[in-house]
Amino acid sequence: MRIGIVEDDDGVADALKDGLAVHRIPSFRMSRGSELLMRHAQFDAVILDLGLPDADGIDILRQLRQVSLVPVVVLTARDDERSLIRALRSGADDYLVKPPRMVELLARLEAVARRAARSPGAPPVKDTFNDITVDFASRTVWVADEEIVLTTKEFELLAALVTDPGTAVSREQLMDKVWGDAFLAVSRTLDVHMNALRGKLGRPGLIETIRGFGYRWTR
Numbered sequence: 001m002r003i004g005i006v007e008d009d010d011g012v013a014d015a016l017k018d019g020l021a022v023h024r025i026p027s028f029r030m031s032r033g034s035e036l037l038m039r040h041a042q043f044d045a046v047i048l049d050l051g052l053p054d055a056d057g058i059d060i061l062r063q064l065r066q067v068s069l070v071p072v073v074v075l076t077a078r079d080d081e082r083s084l085i086r087a088l089r090s091g092a093d094d095y096l097v098k099p100p101r102m103v104e105l106l107a108r109l110e111a112v113a114r115r116a117a118r119s120p121g122a123p124p125v126k127d128t129f130n131d132i133t134v135d136f137a138s139r140t141v142w143v144a145d146e147e148i149v150l151t152t153k154e155f156e157l158l159a160a161l162v163t164d165p166g167t168a169v170s171r172e173q174l175m176d177k178v179w180g181d182a183f184l185a186v187s188r189t190l191d192v193h194m195n196a197l198r199g200k201l202g203r204p205g206l207i208e209t210i211r212g213f214g215y216r217w218t219r
Contacts, residue, residue: 001113003027004043006036006060007075008053012098016047016075019102033060040068045113047105048092050076050083058083058090062177065091066136066159071112075100089176127162129219132203134162143201153178154197157190161207161217170214 003020007013008031020027028043030036032054036046050057061072073094074087084095093112096105126135133142139155141148150158156178161169175190194215198204208216 001025001044001109002042003109004036004039004046004070005029006033006046006052006057007031007049008051009049012049016105019105022102023106025106033057036060037063040064040070043070045071045073045109045116047075047109048072050074050078050087058086061087061090061092062156066139069116071109071116073105073108073112075105086176089173129162129165129206129217130203132201132206134158141201143203148200150197150200151193153193154200157193157197158201161215165217165219168210168214168216172214174214 003025005013005016005027007016007029013029013031017027017029028039030039031052033052034054036048037060040046048057048061052060057074057076061074064070064072071093072091073096074092075096075098076083076087077098078084079097087095093115094108096108126133126137128134131144135141136159141150141155141158157174160174160177171187171190175187178193179189194207198207201207206218208218210216
């Protein structure tokens with residue numbers, strides 16, 4: 001098992017590498033989230049800090065989940081419930097608060113790796129729904145062989161719906177995934193972006209409104 005460590009604090013990173021080395025577990029340290037997005041395929045599991053210099057770890061986690069199911073254990077100084085919930089909803093497999101006990105960290109890494117081994121493979125990099133093709137890797141969308149230009153938020157809304165077609169997604173889940181916090185996002189903003197997305201796709205029937213709850217991709 002090879003572990004990726006995303007941690008900008010040299011002292012913490014060195015302690016993690018040394019602790020893993022004692023148990024003969026190879027690891028590679030990265031100080032920026034962007035490095036993980038480029039190297040994720042090299043690891044069997046990842047230890048991810050949330051306070052990174054180039055982006056918030058939650059945002060990195062969301063981007064990672066567009067292309068990979070590599071197990072992620074969040075290791076952070078944030079001990080509040082909201083950070084825990086946001087991380088788990090964004091795709092974290094487990095969550096630990098610094099400083100960790102190495103024995104517990106190793107046990108959790110082994111547990112998420114076992115669960116991943118029993119799970120299906122990575123999500124498709126590209127998927128097609130009738131005449132709509134969504135390329136998750138390049139974040140592009142094609143309708144009837146013509147590329148349409150979506151804003152970042154519009155693409156993230158689309159991705160949140162098509163990742164699990166036929167499943168109802170609540171307004172709160174969408175706001176949390178796309179804007180980072182359902183408590184802070186403005187509900188009207190979601191409506192505006194959803195209407196814009198429907199207009200650009202030109203296939204309004206594919207996104208069903210579930211009154212009083214949210215939306216569903218009908219496929």
